[in-house]
Amino acid sequence: MVATDSTTVLVDCGFGYKEAIARLKRLNVDPDSLSGILVTHEHSDHASGIEGLANRHNIPVYASRGTWIEIGHDLCNHSHVINGLFSIGDIEVRPVPVPHDAREPLQFVFTYNGRRLGILSDLGSISGRVLQGFQELDALSVEFNHDRELLKSGPYPGFLKSRVGGDFGHLNNDQAASLVAEIITDRLKTVVACHISETNNEVARVEQALERALQGRNIERLIASQSDGFNWISVGI
Ligand SMILES: [Zn+2]
Ligand SMILES: [Zn+2]
Structure with missing residues (x-):
């Protein structure tokens, strides 16, 4: 998770809903306050909990085109395709493609201030x-x-x-x-x-x-x- 005073972004969610909520709570994060969820790739330890968390709390989800193909375009209510540099709130997100056995895996560099x-x-x-x-x-x-x-x-x-x-x-x-x-x-x-x-x-x-x-x-x-x-x-x- 990456946070500034006004923006909180979660990277991946490989846990079931209950466990994800418990982990957010441990870090004092209200799921309704999440500005977005980034998905690095479709492997279950990164993506299996996305649907439950995002849809229950209306959180926008960002992933590469390939990742959306693998996890399903209609999995999330608010989905965005990552296509180069972008921002979530006041955090700039730079996606970096990585060599991994997934469809279009990304990792990220975040810039703030x-x-x-x-x-x-x-x-x-x-x-x-x-x-x-x-x-x-x-x-x-x-x-x-x-x-x-x-x-x-x-x-x-x-x-x-x-x-x-x-x-x-x-x-x-x-x-x-x-x-x-x-x-x-x-x-x-x-x-x-x-x-x-x-x-x-x-x-x-x-x-x-x-x-x-x-x-x-x-x-x-x-x-x-x-x-x-x-x-x-x-x-x-
Ligand atoms: Zn993986
Ligand atoms: Zn992994």
């Missing part, structure tokens, strides 16, 4: 467009999805290991670390490691990778858990 926040999950490799899009950030939430060794030796069936570890799957800790190292600038204040696999990763390994990526700089680092997410952070203050 000159401050820039990037959110980046669900990508199997680091494309030029990603590097170009996620520049000059004040804060970044990025997936440290799995550890290469743990995925290899873990319980997933072979096809799933290839999917997750492939170029259109998810970033492993090393890839995420090199991405962060590549786009780091002096203005970066906070990095949140998100979309961490409970089966194929360990917090200690994510911390080590973050340490490598941040090269000893004084940057706030947070690790999002699947059960609790993380609390509000201030961007660029």
Whole structure:
């Protein structure tokens, strides 16, 4: 979720209605106050709860054309097709296409008052467009999805290991670390490691990778858990 004084935007909703409401409540957000919901792609951990939340509270929903094809054009009462840079309230939203095995997956860079926040999950490799899009950030939430060794030796069936570890799957800790190292600038204040696999990763390994990526700089680092997410952070203050 991304919020200013007057605008609150939710990114994805992979939970059932009750759980989504409980999570909003934990962050003190009234669902009726949501200005919009962005859907990154159609996978169920991102899109399954959109319909219930959006339609019960009359929230506009924004997704790429491909994502709408997959989740259904008539799923939501107020639907918008993302087609380049746009704004929701006073937040500017820049969509960035990512390599992931979905129809037309996007991730986003948000700008408000000159401050820039990037959110980046669900990508199997680091494309030029990603590097170009996620520049000059004040804060970044990025997936440290799995550890290469743990995925290899873990319980997933072979096809799933290839999917997750492939170029259109998810970033492993090393890839995420090199991405962060590549786009780091002096203005970066906070990095949140998100979309961490409970089966194929360990917090200690994510911390080590973050340490490598941040090269000893004084940057706030947070690790999002699947059960609790993380609390509000201030961007660029
Ligand atoms: Zn996902
Ligand atoms: Zn996905």
